[in-house]
Amino acid sequence: MLGKDNATKPIKLIERTEKYKGHVITVYEDRVDIGGREALWDYIHHNGAAAVLPVTDEGKILMVRQYRHPLGRYILEIPAGKRDGDEEFKTCAIRELEEETGYKADSFEYLLSINTTVAFLDEFIEIYLARGLKPGKVNWDTDEELGVEIWELDDLIDLIRKGEITDSKTVAALMTYAQKEGK
Amino acid sequence: MLGKDNATKPIKLIERTEKYKGHVITVYEDRVDIGGREALWDYIHHNGAAAVLPVTDEGKILMVRQYRHPLGRYILEIPAGKRDGDEEFKTCAIRELEEETGYKADSFEYLLSINTTVAFLDEFIEIYLARGLKPGKVNWDTDEELGVEIWELDDLIDLIRKGEITDSKTVAALMTYAQKEGK
Numbered sequence: 001m002l003g004k005d006n007a008t009k010p011i012k013l014i015e016r017t018e019k020y021k022g023h024v025i026t027v028y029e030d031r032v033d034i035g036g037r038e039a040l041w042d043y044i045h046h047n048g049a050a051a052v053l054p055v056t057d058e059g060k061i062l063m064v065r066q067y068r069h070p071l072g073r074y075i076l077e078i079p080a081g082k083r084d085g086d087e088e089f090k091t092c093a094i095r096e097l098e099e100e101t102g103y104k105a106d107s108f109e110y111l112l113s114i115n116t117t118v119a120f121l122d123e124f125i126e127i128y129l130a131r132g133l134k135p136g137k138v139n140w141d142t143d144e145e146l147g148v149e150i151w152e153l154d155d156l157i158d159l160i161r162k163g164e165i166t167d168s169k170t171v172a173a174l175m176t177y178a179q180k181e182g183k
Numbered sequence: 184m185l186g187k188d189n190a191t192k193p194i195k196l197i198e199r200t201e202k203y204k205g206h207v208i209t210v211y212e213d214r215v216d217i218g219g220r221e222a223l224w225d226y227i228h229h230n231g232a233a234a235v236l237p238v239t240d241e242g243k244i245l246m247v248r249q250y251r252h253p254l255g256r257y258i259l260e261i262p263a264g265k266r267d268g269d270e271e272f273k274t275c276a277i278r279e280l281e282e283e284t285g286y287k288a289d290s291f292e293y294l295l296s297i298n299t300t301v302a303f304l305d306e307f308i309e310i311y312l313a314r315g316l317k318p319g320k321v322n323w324d325t326d327e328e329l330g331v332e333i334w335e336l337d338d339l340i341d342l343i344r345k346g347e348i349t350d351s352k353t354v355a356a357l358m359t360y361a362q363k364e365g366k
Contacts (some may be wrong), residue, residue, distance in 0.1 A: 011250050018212050020202040022225040024303055027210050028202050030252065041252050042205040044227070067194050069213065069224050070305035071298060112343055114351040115297040117253060117306060120207055122253035124349070159361065160295055166307070168297040168351035175358035176343065179366070 009035040011086040016043070024082060025121075048122035051080035053111060053173045054103060054130040056093035061102055061153055061174070062099050062133065068167075076149070076159070077167040078174075080125065089126035101148045106132025113175050117166055127173045153183055186214035192218040200225070207265060208304075229306035233276035236294060236356045237286060238312040244336055244357070245316065247283055249329040251350075259332070259342070260350040261357075263308065272309035280313055284331045289315025295359050299351055310356045336366055 012033040022029040028043045054062035067074050081096035083089065090108055098104055108128040116123045156174050159165040165174075177183075196217040209315040211226045237245035250257050264279035266272065273291060281287055291311040299306045339357050342348040348357075360366075 009250070011252070020212075021203070022210070022212065022303075023223060025225055027205070027228075029203075029205070032252065042204060042208055043253055044208075049290045067192070068298075068301040069194070069215065070226055070303060071301060075301060077301070112354065113346045113349050114354055115349045116351045117252075117304065118251040118254060118258060118260070118350050120205075120253060121300065121304070123300060128261070156285060157362070163296045166296050167301050168299045168355060171295065171297055172354045172358065175355065175362050179340070179358050179362045182365075183361070 004121055011035075014038070042120040044121040044123075046082075046121060047085075048083045048123065049080055049125045050083065050089045050096060051078050051125055051127045051169045051173060052093050052097040052105075052108070052130050053078050053127060053177055053179075054097060054101065054105060054133055056111065056133055056150065057131075059153065060103055061151050061156060062103060063149050063151050063156070064146045075167060076151075076156075076165055077170040078127075080169060090128060093126065094132075095130040098136065100146060102136045103130075103133045104136055105130035105134070111173060114169060114172050125169050127169060127176075129177065153178060157183075194218075196283055197221070225303040227304040227306075229265075229304060230268075231272065231306065232263055232308045233266065233272045233279060234261050234308055234310045234352045234356060235276050235280040235288075235291070235313050236261050236310060236360055237280060237284065237288060237316055238360075239316055239333065240314075242336065244334050244339060245286060246332050246334050246339070247329045248332055258350060259334075259339075259348055260353040261310075263352060268288045272312060276309065276311040276313075281319065283329060285319045286313075286316045287319055288313035288317070293354060297352060297355050308352050310352060310359075312360065336361060340366075 011080045015031040017029045026045045030041045030043045063076050064079050065074050081101040083092045111127045113126050152157050197347045198214040201208045209228045213224045246259050247262050248257050260281050266275045289302045294312045296309045301356040
């Protein structure tokens with residue numbers, strides 16, 4: 001196996017300097033020791049999030065259309081949101097589904113987890129499959145500009161293949177669900 | 184459709200302030216107008232990256248084991264790396280496969296694209312399927328601590344389901360490939 005020894009080299013943090021305390025992130029510059037050599041790396045801390053793949057009794061998918069500032073447009077994605085403090089990820093998933101779509105669900109089953117950007121960000125998202133959906137009343141955060149839409153899984157997979165759905169949690173959740181269901 | 188009008192509200196950037204010029208990112212605070220109301224949002228710029236899902240003639244997958252500082256450990260992922268300047272994503276994919284694994288490939292086919300973290304980061308990754316692999320010589324960046332391993336697709340899918348592979352580009356690529364191949 002190539003580089004087997006290289007891939008076990010110990011890496012140590014020497015010093016962490018806070019560079020920016022943001023609204024949902026904190027940005028640091030880390031000085032690290034890589035087996036005797038020093039390097040400076042960016043490190044961004046995020047408190048984590050949960051996302052939900054909500055599947056209707058007819059097998060359709062509940063999606064949200066939301067403005068995403070870094071992309072400068074509204075995009076189609078699964079419901080998701082940041083954890084409050086040290087909230088359990090599943091509790092966060094249940095809360096965000098209801099806040100963003102108004103729907104409650106009979107069951108929340110763990111689907112998968114992702115780290116969005118392993119090179120410089122510790123953001124971690126747990127994704128749940130929600131079934132037994134019951135419509136209710138939405139409760140949007142003041143900063144959320146979104147709409148709720150119901151889609152066929154096949155059409156969403158087509159949009160991923162065409163590069164029209166690119167949000168990493170949404171792609172990971174839909175493709176993992178499709179693979180699991182043999183779709 | 185719930186919130187249809189809400190999801191078309193115009194959002195305008197009023198002012199952008201640079202907060203940190205990092206090693207692979209630049210961090211800004213953006214003041215935005217959301218249909219008459221003001222908000223402050225974090226915005227992180229990244230130059231984009233390419234990733235490669237390298238499939239051997241036997242249908243196995245070439246993976247790299249790499250130290251990822253925000254996670255504090257070595258993880259298993261597909262080969263990937265940042266674009267040099269305004270380099271084409273496909274050129275970047277071809278270069279990174281060879282730099283990280285030593286392998287060249289006969290064909291690079293577009294598989295999918297992801298935006299890793301749509302809430303506050305513009306990082307965009309194009310992912311290519313590489314076939315017709317030919318081993319060669321590795322050429323690691325000084326900051327890369329990695330090893331190369333060959334895996335069965337089924338075993339990688341198990342590791343995703345168990346939460347042991349969480350890197351978003353790797354999950355998205357493997358699951359999209361598995362769904363495409365009917366695995």
